[in-house]
Amino acid sequence: MNALAGRYQLIDLIGTGGMGSVWRAWDLRKRTYVAAKVLGQHDAGTLLRFVREQSLRIQHPHVVAPHGWAAEDDKVVFAMDLVRGGSVATLLGDHGPLPTAYVAVLLDQLLHGLSAIHTAGVVHRDLKPANLLLEVTGTATPHLRISDFGIAGLVDEPRMTRHSTILGTPGYFPPEQLHGADPDPRQDLYTVGAVATELLTGSRPAPGTPITPPPGPLAGLIQHLTAEDPAARPATTFEAARLLAESGALPAANTTPWSDAPEPPEVFNQLPPLPAPWTAAGPPRQDGRDREPGAAPRSTAPSSPVPRPPSNRRLLAWLAAASFLGALALAGAATWLLLR
Structure with missing residues (x-):
């Protein structure tokens, strides 16, 4: 079992996306399972987005952001916490529309995580x-975690291009994002309203059409969040959380009223069993015998020292090239403005 960059042993593929694949991996340094996003040969712009994503080390119980990275040859890997309950999309597919109280809890956690993201000067945009993502909680109170910062933007950072590339997923982003608006936290708040509508109805919002809040205690909040004019939306996540609290949809602390439903929402472990010879304690022992699940972490140490990660000079070269291309783009834009 060769470790990528001498640190991450890729085990099995658990997800794919437009900007890389996600693997369950064993972190030799931390001696724990992690989710490893692997990037192959892509253009410099994509690489820079991944480096930015890796830099978003926002520590919050409702955010999962990269906490380590390594590079080897033509691959870059970013490590994150391994979240085992799948996503809210998975839950919707299994259950359909969710109870109002359950949605209110998810929205409350989403707004708390989003507050930490916005406080860091970042707009998620997707x-x-x-x-x-969801931790495994069964029918108890869910635990939501915001992931995937691949197209996140920084507040007050203007876009270099407009109208040519639309960032985000149709149906969720606000009208101004369609027209290339600069990153603004109120764009994320619009998306919270769109997501809330889908959680309550089970139907994805139709791209290019106004959001129609379903009747119920969350209708007023959704209407404020999805206002076409950004100035009419809540200015901050704190204001949105206040409106949520005033809606009366949040259940009392430590209560789960949806548990009495005939089919309450349930978050299962969505990851497949570990392939042989992997165990709950990590990789197989060097003497060829598997460990017993629950063995002490000290027993997971390999018999030989873990090699140091190789030099990341190739990654640095790619970043230098990307910086050079960015400088050329800025110079070209400045020349164009002077010649107008």
Whole structure:
């Protein structure tokens, strides 16, 4: 079992996306399972987005952001916490529309995580059920975690291009994002309203059409969040959380009213069993015998020292090239403005 960059042993593929594949992996340094996003040969712009994603080390119980990275040859890997309950999209597919109280709890956690993201000066720009992961909680109170910062933007950072590339997922982003607006936290709040509508109805919002809140205690909040004019939306996540609290949809603390439903929402472990010879304690022992599940972490140490990760000079070269291309683009834009 060769470890990527001398640190991450890829075990099995658990997801794919437009900007890389996600693997269950064993972190030799931390001696734990992690989710490893692997990037292959892509253009410099994509690489820079991944480096930015890796830099978003926002520590919050409702956010899962990369906490380590390594590079080897033509691959870059970013390590994140391994979240086992699938996504909110998975839950919707299994259950259909969710109870109002359950949705209110998810929205409350989403707004708390989003508050930490916005406080860090970041706009996510791609909130949707597939990017909202869930810890395994059964029918108890859910635990949501925001993931996938691949197209996140920084507040007050203007876009270099407009109208040519639309960032985000149709049906979820606000009208101004369609027209290339600069990153603004209120764009994420619009998306929270779109997601809330889908959680309550089970139907994905139709691209290019106004959001129609379903009747119920969350209708007023959704209407504010999805206002076409950004100035009419809540200015911050704190204001949105206040409106949520005032809606009366949140259940009392430590209660789960949906548990009394005939088929309450249930978050299962969505990961397949570990392939042989992997165990709950990590990789097989060097003497060829598997460990017993639950063995002490000290017993997972390999018999030989873990090699140091190889030099990341190739990654640095790619970044240098990307910086050079960015400088050329800026110079070209400045020249164009002077010659107008």
